[in-house]
Amino acid sequence: MTQRWRRLRILSQGDVALAILEIREMAKRVNMSSGATAALATAVSELVTNVTKYADRGLISMRPAVQIRRPGIEVIVEDRGPGIPDIELAMKENVSTGGTLGLGLPGTRRLVDEFDIESQPGQGTRVRIIKWS
Amino acid sequence: MNYEEFKRLYEVSEADYENVRKIGVKLAPAINDFVERLYAYMREALGYEFEIHFPDEASLARAQSLSRRAWLEFLEAKWDETYIKSRIRIGEVHAQLQIQPRHYLSSMNKALDLWSQLAYTLAPNQKDLPKLIESFWRVGQMEGALVVDIYSQRTGEIIAQQSRALTDMSTPITAIWDGILMLPVVGIVDSRRAQDIMQRMLEQIAEKRAIVFILDISGVAVVDTAVANHLIRMTKAARLMGSYTIVSGLSPSVAQTIVELGIEVGDMKTTGNLQDALRIAFDRAGVEQTIGAK
Numbered sequence: 127m128t129q130r131w132r133r134l135r136i137l138s139q140g141d142v143a144l145a146i147l148e149i150r151e152m153a154k155r156v157n158m159s160s161g162a163t164a165a166l167a168t169a170v171s172e173l174v175t176n177v178t179k180y181a182d183r184g185l186i187s188m189r190p191a192v193q194i195r196r197p198g199i200e201v202i203v204e205d206r207g208p209g210i211p212d213i214e215l216a217m218k219e220n221v222s223t224g225g226t227l228g229l230g231l232p233g234t235r236r237l238v239d240e241f242d243i244e245s246q247p248g249q250g251t252r253v254r255i256i257k258w259s
Numbered sequence: 260m261n262y263e264e265f266k267r268l269y270e271v272s273e274a275d276y277e278n279v280r281k282i283g284v285k286l287a288p289a290i291n292d293f294v295e296r297l298y299a300y301m302r303e304a305l306g307y308e309f310e311i312h313f314p315d316e317a318s319l320a321r322a323q324s325l326s327r328r329a330w331l332e333f334l335e336a337k338w339d340e341t342y343i344k345s346r347i348r349i350g351e352v353h354a355q356l357q358i359q360p361r362h363y364l365s366s367m368n369k370a371l372d373l374w375s376q377l378a379y380t381l382a383p384n385q386k387d388l389p390k391l392i393e394s395f396w397r398v399g400q401m402e403g404a405l406v407v408d409i410y411s412q413r414t415g416e417i418i419a420q421q422s423r424a425l426t427d428m429s430t431p432i433t434a435i436w437d438g439i440l441m442l443p444v445v446g447i448v449d450s451r452r453a454q455d456i457m458q459r460m461l462e463q464i465a466e467k468r469a470i471v472f473i474l475d476i477s478g479v480a481v482v483d484t485a486v487a488n489h490l491i492r493m494t495k496a497a498r499l500m501g502s503y504t505i506v507s508g509l510s511p512s513v514a515q516t517i518v519e520l521g522i523e524v525g526d527m528k529t530t531g532n533l534q535d536a537l538r539i540a541f542d543r544a545g546v547e548q549t550i551g552a553k
Contacts, residue, residue: 139449139450139451140449142447142449143446143447143449146447146480146481147447147480150480160512161511161512161515163512164481164510164512164513164515164516165512165515165516165519167480167481168481168482168483168516168520171481171483171485172483172484172485175483175485219521229484229520229521229522230483230484230485232521233484233519233520233521233522234520236519236520236521237516237519237520
């Protein structure tokens with residue numbers, strides 16, 4: 127049975143906090159370990175912060191992922207912002223156009239088990255992650 | 260606020276104003292009758308809410324006199340500075356009294372209804388009367404939107420004020436010993452809050468001449484690159500002021516997350532728990548430890 131998506135709007139910085147609370151709640155519901163929960167919540171924080179920083183507004187969707195006897199959560203964060211011109215470059219360490227550490231995207235990839243990113247300049251960015259407990 | 264946008268949204272034209280003015284001249288003499296009937300409706304429809312908003316005769320009289328003036332302005336249909344200012348004032352009053360938008364809007368609806376009825380009684384032979392009344396409603400409904408917009412803006416400002424007050428309360432920097440300050444950070448740290456914490460931290464370091472500053476983050480929900488970046492910056496700024504910062508309370512999962520993220524913490528001093536941080540702080544501040552010292 128596929129689980130329903132829980133979707134939240136990302137409009138302001140305050141929504142980062144809401145997304146984190148929501149993902150922790152879901153992690154608790156699916157019995158995710160505390161280590162995996164911390165990693166997932168941090169990944170979500172990174173991605174949602176990116177939306178507020180670069181795109182202004184977007185959407186986050188989350189749902190329990192299904193795999194035999196292993197709880198997990200799938201998350202999609204998308205926006206229609208300026209997009210990333212060079213994804214390969216953005217996935218490198220210490221590359222940032224926002225004046226910050228430049229570890230967000232590569233770090234996020236290491237924190238989760240699955241990581242896909244699609245981005246077209248001028249069209250927006252869509253990141254899909256899955257974390258298994 | 261872009262007032263022209265309201266005109267565009269409600270498709271209000273100069274002709275509409277002209278129409279309101281035309282019928283307004285006929286309606287103005289009935290203002291007292293109108294206000295009386297409007298407030299009779301509100302008393303009936305709002306029930307207990309009405310009593311709360313107008314607890315005594317004086318407050319009721321004040322509101323009625325404001326209404327009277329506002330409606331006379333409306334009947335003059337001048338979209339000028341005075342008019343806009345007075346609509347802003349109406350929105351502010353509604354926000355202050357916390358009148359529910361549904362109560363304001365339903366009363367607005369009733370008001371337009373009353374005026375329509377009065378128009379048919381007072382000017383039955385007016386040329387194009389249905390058209391004039393149509394314009395009357397259009398402008399009236401636009402005004403409703405304008406007031407509700409201001410209302411929600413003011414409510415937003417009130418919420419922002421409250422959250423600022425909450426932020427102030429959530430940075431309880433305490434002097435736990437001579438030269439040692441401590442701040443437990445709890446919850447979610449966003450950029451604004453981090454900025455706030457940093458500022459208060461540096462102010463307190465200067466004021467209390469702190470040698471050591473302990474930042475306990477065991478209650479922080481998520482340490483991502485942004486939060487880590489803020490912590491590093493706080494530590495650096497404190498060091499420039501001659502104060503040594505210890506970040507305490509890194510749980511195993513937070514420590515692991517920081518490593519996975521690839522964050523270079525540099526020479527930032529961190530500890531797993533507060534006790535270790537205190538021990539280091541006492542050493543630095545030259546406090547002799549007799550209790551629990553190894």
